[in-house]
Amino acid sequence: xxxxxxxxxxxxxxxxxxxxxxxxxxxxxxxxxxxxxxxxxxxxxxxxxxxxxxxxxxxxxxxxxxxxxxxxxxxxxxxxxxxxxxxxxxxxxxxxxxxxxxxxxxxxxxxxxxxxxxxxxxxxxxxxxxxxxxxxxxxxxxxxxxxxxxxxxxxxxxxxxxxxxxxxxxxxxxxxxxxxxxxxxxxxxxxxxxxxxxxxxxxxxxxxxxxxxxxxxxxxxxxxxxxxxxxxxxxxxxxxxxxxxxxxxxxxxxxxxxxxxxxxxxxxxxxxxxxxxxxxxxxxxxxxxxxxxxxxxxxxxxxxxxxxxxxxxxxxxxxxxxxxxxxxxxxxxx
Amino acid sequence: xxxxxxxxxxxxxxxxxxxxxxxxxxxxxxxxxxxxxxxxxxxxxxxxxxxxxxxxxxxxxxxxxxxxxxxxxxxxxxxxxxxxxxxxxxxxxxxxxxxxxxxxxxxxxxxxxxxxxxxxxxxxxxxxxxxxxxxxxxxxxxxxxxxxxxxxxxxxxxxxxxxxxxxxxxxxxxxxxxxxxxxxxxxxxxxxxxxxxxxxxxxxxxxxxxxxxxxxxxxxxxxxxxxxxxxxxxxxxxxxxxxxxxxxxxxxxxxxxxxxxxxxxxxxxxxxxxxxxxxxxxxxxxxxxxxxxxxxxxxxxxxxxxxxxxxxxxxxxxxxxxxxxxxxxxxxxx
Numbered sequence: 001x002x003x004x005x006x007x008x009x010x011x012x013x014x015x016x017x018x019x020x021x022x023x024x025x026x027x028x029x030x031x032x033x034x035x036x037x038x039x040x041x042x043x044x045x046x047x048x049x050x051x052x053x054x055x056x057x058x059x060x061x062x063x064x065x066x067x068x069x070x071x072x073x074x075x076x077x078x079x080x081x082x083x084x085x086x087x088x089x090x091x092x093x094x095x096x097x098x099x100x101x102x103x104x105x106x107x108x109x110x111x112x113x114x115x116x117x118x119x120x121x122x123x124x125x126x127x128x129x130x131x132x133x134x135x136x137x138x139x140x141x142x143x144x145x146x147x148x149x150x151x152x153x154x155x156x157x158x159x160x161x162x163x164x165x166x167x168x169x170x171x172x173x174x175x176x177x178x179x180x181x182x183x184x185x186x187x188x189x190x191x192x193x194x195x196x197x198x199x200x201x202x203x204x205x206x207x208x209x210x211x212x213x214x215x216x217x218x219x220x221x222x223x224x225x226x227x228x229x230x231x232x233x234x235x236x237x238x239x240x241x242x243x244x245x246x247x248x249x250x251x252x253x254x255x256x257x258x259x260x261x262x263x264x265x266x267x268x269x270x271x272x273x274x275x276x277x278x279x280x281x282x283x284x285x286x287x288x289x290x291x292x293x294x295x296x297x298x299x300x301x302x303x304x305x306x307x308x309x310x311x312x313x314x315x316x317x318x319x320x321x322x323x324x325x326x327x328x329x330x331x332x333x334x
Numbered sequence: 335x336x337x338x339x340x341x342x343x344x345x346x347x348x349x350x351x352x353x354x355x356x357x358x359x360x361x362x363x364x365x366x367x368x369x370x371x372x373x374x375x376x377x378x379x380x381x382x383x384x385x386x387x388x389x390x391x392x393x394x395x396x397x398x399x400x401x402x403x404x405x406x407x408x409x410x411x412x413x414x415x416x417x418x419x420x421x422x423x424x425x426x427x428x429x430x431x432x433x434x435x436x437x438x439x440x441x442x443x444x445x446x447x448x449x450x451x452x453x454x455x456x457x458x459x460x461x462x463x464x465x466x467x468x469x470x471x472x473x474x475x476x477x478x479x480x481x482x483x484x485x486x487x488x489x490x491x492x493x494x495x496x497x498x499x500x501x502x503x504x505x506x507x508x509x510x511x512x513x514x515x516x517x518x519x520x521x522x523x524x525x526x527x528x529x530x531x532x533x534x535x536x537x538x539x540x541x542x543x544x545x546x547x548x549x550x551x552x553x554x555x556x557x558x559x560x561x562x563x564x565x566x567x568x569x570x571x572x573x574x575x576x577x578x579x580x581x582x583x584x585x586x587x588x589x590x591x592x593x594x595x596x597x598x599x600x601x602x603x604x605x606x607x608x609x610x611x612x613x614x615x616x617x618x619x620x621x622x623x624x625x626x627x628x629x630x631x632x633x634x635x636x637x638x639x640x641x642x643x644x645x646x647x648x649x650x651x652x653x654x655x656x657x658x659x660x661x662x663x664x665x666x667x668x
Binding site: 037061064068070071072075076078079082083086089091092093094095096103107110111115223224227254257260261279280282283 | 371395398402404405406409410412413416417420423425426427428429430437441444445449557558561588591594595613614616617
């Protein structure tokens with residue numbers, strides 16, 4: 001196996017220069033960099049990253065903890081994190097966290113504390129106090145993506161405001177019978193972010209003197225969840241709401257599909273608004289509160305690199321951008 | 335920072351025993367393991383994985399190369415890979431591969447060859463001959479998930495057979511005017527797997543003497559792609575097909591939604607069949623060819639661990655299970 005000395009000799013540079021050229025850390029001229037890279041290629045040289053890591057104390061690796069990624073939000077967010085880490089030449093170690101399982105306990109109690117990262121990004125996992133303590137005891141910078149922020153820098157949209165603005169949009173159009181689809185999850189528990197969205201819905205109704213009209217249809221935050229809950233709401237002609245706020249676009253799209261199946265025209269007989277601006281929102285002409293999880297991924301990496309440079313800097317809590325996108329799933333009631 | 339010697343002293347065992355207990359490799363009694371783990375916890379000991387790695391030559395890390403995961407198939411597959419690797423105490427380093435970008439070149443030319451893994455799983459990326467050579471030069475075991483297998487063990491469904499069986503199901507119901515939705519991608523190129531599915535469609539028509547009826551509507555393999563292509567096909571009343579084969583469930587679901595919007599009843603006026611058994615297939619009562627990407631993820635890890643144990647064993651090509659799932663989106667033509 002070739003060593004860095006072999007590469008340096010072939011390229012006619014010092015070992016230190018060869019090392020800088022291959023690691024991308026520290027200045028070398030473009031011409032020298034190319035000469036070293038060609039020498040390394042010719043010798044099939046592979047940097048012994050463990051040795052590098054022992055020497056520098058850095059792993060060039062960031063640990064990502066997130067639920068299994070079968071939803072648009074997480075996939076987009078992960079893509080954003082990947083883009084930023086790749087540009088910075090960091091590796092990404094991915095840990096899935098199934099809710100409430102033994103795997104989760106093993107992850108926090110024994111796996112993560114024994115792994116070495118330069119930093120950790122926790123996405124949508126709502127760590128318990130004990131889990132957070134375990135993460136903090138590792139002494140590595142930690143950034144959370146999501147609406148909980150004790151003990152870490154964090155980024156998320158203002159979920160309460162997002163749902164309030166979505167509901168206010170319907171109230172301004174003249175709706176009074178506005179239902180919320182998405183009041184529960186599979187386990188019967190609301191995620192912290194979804195609970196805030198429910199708060200925002202209630203807050204908007206309350207401010208408009210419409211609290212007596214509040215109606216929440218429990219649904220998992222998925223298309224089938226929204227479909228089933230909306231089908232239940234819309235089945236009884238006399239008690240049918242004139243508008244629906246979906247806890248997320250997937251639930252709202254499920255509601256649009258349910259309405260179409262029941263022969264209820266959107267938006268003339270039913271208005272529907274979501275939260276996310278999901279990749280399918282445009283196809284369903286869905287009015288929604290847009291956010292960009294991909295940009296949140298970039299931002300999470302930026303927050304983490306700041307903390308890696310200055311571990312004692314004050315925690316930052318960044319409110320990600322979100323804004324009403326009006327398409328044609330909402331209109332005044334008949 | 336505590337060392338393994340501190341942990342061993344506190345637990346009253348040898349360094350070798352403490353190391354075995356914490357790494358999970360090699361036998362120690364459950365009682366000893368607990369004593370060592372408690373000592374490590376008390377000392378906030380974190381194994382210096384770089385040092386472990388230098389000593390053993392192993393990294394306990396598997397590199398995963400896959401496109402950004404915004405589709406059900408990839409998300410499920412990744413979840414399966416995560417489950418299996420976590421059970422084996424391996425870390426997962428994730429590399430996203432945007433098609434045809436400079437990032438892709440940098441990944442294969444300089445990033446992957448300089449990283450250390452015990453093995454690599456490449457998912458849905460169709461490596462070029464040069465990329466494959468780069469991966470093989472690293473000398474690490476390689477497993478592919480997808481219908482291409484030169485130079486690596488591999489697993490995928492038989493895409494040709496899946497589309498042929500889907501098309502034969504429609505022919506057996508009495509359909510003759512059967513269109514295929516999904517003849518292109520964003521870049522104008524068909525992925526290798528989708529090209530095989532198109533072959534399977536043509537093969538079934540040919541065998542039934544229906545080649546003159548073949549009609550392919552170009553569509554990206556997504557719900558909006560299927561929606562747009564099907565809307566085009568179904569718009570002209572006189573030339574409307576009586577059945578559609580979707581290149582995947584997402585495209586097929588897009589076709590079902592397009593039919594509903596145009597007031598065309600599924601299945602009485604139009605039959606639709608997909609491939610995948612996507613998480614939304616049941617909600618749309620979609621007849622499909624089911625496969626389990628999660629199980630394929632488990633299988634990919636099994637193939638990789640086999641190759642890590644015996645690098646010179648012959649390559650294995652595993653055909654993953656797939657089977658017709660009949661729901662109510664298909665019926666005889668009127």
